[in-house]
Amino acid sequence: MKDGNYRAIAKELKAGLKAGRLFVDGEFVRARSKKKIAVINPATQELLTDIAEAQADDVNNAVASAQRAFESEEWRSMDAAARGRLLWKIGDLIEKHKTELAVLESLSNGKTVTEALRGDIPPAWDIFRYYAGWANKYHGETIPVDGPYLNYTLREPVGVVGAIVAWNYPLLLACWKIAPALAMGNTVVLKPAEQTPLTALYFAELLNKAGVPPGVVNVVTGAGQTGSLLARHPGVDKIAFTGSTETGRRILQASAESNLKRVSLELGGKSPNIVFADADLDVATQSAFRAIFANKGEICSAGSRLLVERRIYDEMVDRLREKAAALKVGDPLDPETGMGAQVSRAQLRRVLGYIELGKKEGARVAAGGGRDKSPENRRGNFVKPTVFTDVKSGMKIAQEEIFGPVLCVIPFDGPEEAAKIANHSRYGLVAAVWTRDVGLAHALARKIRAGSVWINTYNGFDSASPFGGCKESGMGREMGVHALESYTHVKSVWVALDRDVKA
Numbered sequence: 001m002k003d004g005n006y007r008a009i010a011k012e013l014k015a016g017l018k019a020g021r022l023f024v025d026g027e028f029v030r031a032r033s034k035k036k037i038a039v040i041n042p043a044t045q046e047l048l049t050d051i052a053e054a055q056a057d058d059v060n061n062a063v064a065s066a067q068r069a070f071e072s073e074e075w076r077s078m079d080a081a082a083r084g085r086l087l088w089k090i091g092d093l094i095e096k097h098k099t100e101l102a103v104l105e106s107l108s109n110g111k112t113v114t115e116a117l118r119g120d121i122p123p124a125w126d127i128f129r130y131y132a133g134w135a136n137k138y139h140g141e142t143i144p145v146d147g148p149y150l151n152y153t154l155r156e157p158v159g160v161v162g163a164i165v166a167w168n169y170p171l172l173l174a175c176w177k178i179a180p181a182l183a184m185g186n187t188v189v190l191k192p193a194e195q196t197p198l199t200a201l202y203f204a205e206l207l208n209k210a211g212v213p214p215g216v217v218n219v220v221t222g223a224g225q226t227g228s229l230l231a232r233h234p235g236v237d238k239i240a241f242t243g244s245t246e247t248g249r250r251i252l253q254a255s256a257e258s259n260l261k262r263v264s265l266e267l268g269g270k271s272p273n274i275v276f277a278d279a280d281l282d283v284a285t286q287s288a289f290r291a292i293f294a295n296k297g298e299i300c301s302a303g304s305r306l307l308v309e310r311r312i313y314d315e316m317v318d319r320l321r322e323k324a325a326a327l328k329v330g331d332p333l334d335p336e337t338g339m340g341a342q343v344s345r346a347q348l349r350r351v352l353g354y355i356e357l358g359k360k361e362g363a364r365v366a367a368g369g370g371r372d373k374s375p376e377n378r379r380g381n382f383v384k385p386t387v388f389t390d391v392k393s394g395m396k397i398a399q400e401e402i403f404g405p406v407l408c409v410i411p412f413d414g415p416e417e418a419a420k421i422a423n424h425s426r427y428g429l430v431a432a433v434w435t436r437d438v439g440l441a442h443a444l445a446r447k448i449r450a451g452s453v454w455i456n457t458y459n460g461f462d463s464a465s466p467f468g469g470c471k472e473s474g475m476g477r478e479m480g481v482h483a484l485e486s487y488t489h490v491k492s493v494w495v496a497l498d499r500d501v502k503a
């Protein structure tokens with residue numbers, strides 16, 4: 001597809017955006033709340049549309065609709081295999097509308113349309129196909145208990161799931177929650193991030209096309225306050241959340257203070273990417289570069305701490321500097337662009353603030369180091385891909401999640417020190433190890449506290465493989481069979497086989 005086409009599609013999609021709509025009970029409705037939030041294109045600062053900031057009435061309506069759907073004959077008695085077929089249809093529709101979805105994602109998030117077409121949309125349709133297969137395969141068991149009894153378990157849906165997601169992979173993060181939730185027979189109220197609600201609303205139309213019964217998925221728009229209403233709602237049985245560690249903490253509190261709803265949290269990271277001197281330096285450098293600059297560094301699993309064995313440190317930094325200088329930053333709809341715009345002005349300020357902090361802390365700027373002010377990029381939230389060297393593990397830029405295109409390169413001597421630096425973090429989302437020494441790679445995979453460890457690769461994702469963090473990176477896992485646990489509860493059923501058994 002030519003870049004002219006993306007622009008034409010964007011124009012058409014923008015013209016079709018409708019302000020202030022929520023998706024409740026299978027219909028697009030006007031929000032009762034009159035409060036509005038502007039959705040801005042971060043590459044141009046152009047207003048795309050206004051969304052409603054849903055308040056208590058709107059959230060109550062959406063939750064009530066999800067509760068009714070959960071109790072409805074149509075949804076409750078639908079065969080698991082039929083639910084599976086429905087999920088498959090949703091996957092097909094996402095694939096059919098991949099270009100529209102990718103362009104909408106690019107418009108409000110600032111990521112390149114090429115990245116959205118590769119990294120956002122295909123895994124979103126794949127997760128529906130993956131869980132379509134599980135709908136009738138995740139079931140109970142019979143247990144050989146003592147006495148004249150038949151004891152068996154049922155895997156039952158938990159009820160109404162509140163899905164609250166961040167703005168970096170808007171549709172994908174929602175699908176990672178909605179697909180397993182529906183496969184297990186739950187219903188959902190989705191609250192997309194206020195900066196990037198467009199694909200969630202477009203997706204709602206696809207749900208109707210697929211024939212998902214009304215109320216099974218609802219979408220409420222709004223910011224933190226709307227999310228908090230959902231997190232505190234007594235009619236919500238589980239919150240599945242992706243976002244910052246700080247908000248994750250608030251969601252746990254809200255659960256404790258309301259109905260002890262279940263909570264699963266996918267939170268931040270400051271992930272170590274460890275390169276030993278014997279690694280294939282060409283591949284490791286290319287991968288380390290993508291690990292931090294893909295999606296303009298707004299990836300929870302970004303390889304933001306690059307730990308390089310001292311012997312190859314200077315060479316790797318030189319290569320990274322060259323690549324950073326060559327990366328084309330700019331218009332996300334242009335297929336030639338390598339890196340788009342930071343999602344919002346607030347995020348731009350945050351990233352620039354950390355770059356200044358890094359300079360003050362004594363790190364050296366090897367590449368980038370500030371805003372991209374070239375004439376064509378002046379209006380947007382563009383940052384130059386930035387590489388800091390001479391970084392010490394205790395510096396704030398090496399400890400705090402920047403969530404932008406800023407790489408901290410830290411030298412180390414030997415595996416012990418590498419592991420120590422890697423674990424010197426409040427986070428534990430992912431890690432990578434680059435070496436030809438198989439034993440060392442596996443030993444480090446055990447030693448590093450992280451939810452995923454990649455060996456001689458980075459950002460390995462698959463619908464079948466669990467993803468999630470330890471420490472302050474979260475609790476619970478998404479994807480794979482592992483996620484199904486958190487969307488079901490186990491009921492134990494006892495049957496007396498002998499009428500004389502004591503009552």
Ligand code: NAD
Nearest residue numbers: 165166192193223224227228243244247266267268269300
């Ligand atoms: P955020 O926590 O500010 O917002 C995330 C979502 O929570 C948004 O929808 C927001 O409106 C909502 N929210 C905000 N305050 C709330 C409250 N008090 N109660 C309920 N909901 C509330 O995070 P962000 O800045 O939008 O996203 C970036 C963060 O997300 C980063 O820390 C990143 O690492 C993390 N993230 C993690 C993963 C993962 O899978 N581990 C994936 C993507 C992003």
